[in-house]
Amino acid sequence: MFSRQFARLSTRSTLSFQRFITFDAASQPRLRIGSTVPNFKAPSTAGEIDFHKFIGDSWVVLFSHPADFTPVCTTELGAFAKLKPEFDARNVKLIGLSAEGVDKHNSWIKDIEEVALDNKPFTYPIIGDESREVSYLFDMVDEEGFKNLNGGIVQTIRSVFVIDPAKKIRLTLTYPASCGRNSAEVLRVIDSLQTADKKGVVTPIDWTVGQDVIIPPSVSNEAAKEKFGDFKEVKPYLRFTKV
Structure with missing residues (x-):
């Protein structure tokens, strides 16, 4: 076609x-x-x-x-x-x-x-x-x-x-x-995409490598604890952790 x-x-x-x-x-x-x-x-x-x-x-x-x-x-x-x-x-x-x-x-x-x-x-x-x-x-x-x-x-x-x-x-x-x-922003986006693909997380605004990431709402607290260990719950839908 x-x-x-x-x-x-x-x-x-x-x-x-x-x-x-x-x-x-x-x-x-x-x-x-x-x-x-x-x-x-x-x-x-x-x-x-x-x-x-x-x-x-x-x-x-x-x-x-x-x-x-x-x-x-x-x-x-x-x-x-x-x-x-x-x-x-x-x-x-x-x-x-x-x-x-x-x-x-x-x-x-x-x-x-x-x-x-x-x-x-x-x-x-x-x-x-x-x-x-x-x-x-x-x-x-x-x-x-x-x-x-x-x-x-x-x-x-x-x-x-x-x-x-x-x-x-x-x-x-x-x-x-x-x-x-902004070439640095393109590089930052690639870091975010690759981290998300590898770790099953999402990244907050202005995120750069080494900063906390967000656990997706689709992951329960129990599964998050097993997968990521410690995490910080700001709201039931907003939980930060490290990777």
Whole structure:
């Protein structure tokens, strides 16, 4: 069914990829938390990407940008690059996207290395999405941006997707053009999601690793005592413990 939305297009490179016939809101896939992330093939600064193969058995953060050589996006890509060792330690792969070509990305990377990395190498891929097909597939735009996908100015290809090894979407964020993202918050969210998956807990507001977590209301006091040991009951539905 989904493949019917594509048509084969001759390319200017040796890479073969497919293209949407139209950007139609009625036929656009609906992506929600818990959805299986769509697969796609696209060129990148690390060669052709088959997205599901790229995910493999890792977590992935996919984050997008409307254009190269833009001020806010340059700071964002640099900030994520600085934090890459932290993401690596959590089995998280980073992958960017910008709605321009790979050759231009490679030139832009030199600026990012100079501005944000003290000329150290930039080491994660950036997808080339000149046709805006992936941007459409993931609904990375606001209402005005959607109207311009076929060729106008699109300012809001500025989304973040956190995807788990089962290829399920666990978090989505879309930012306006004027607002830079918070890379530390993305890392914090991954810590929360991974802790929740491993320990069967939920995390309170502003939670960071080492702080108390919350026991879900579905767990009885008896089961909580057996599983977690000591816990603090603030309300019958609000119980804190350590993991």
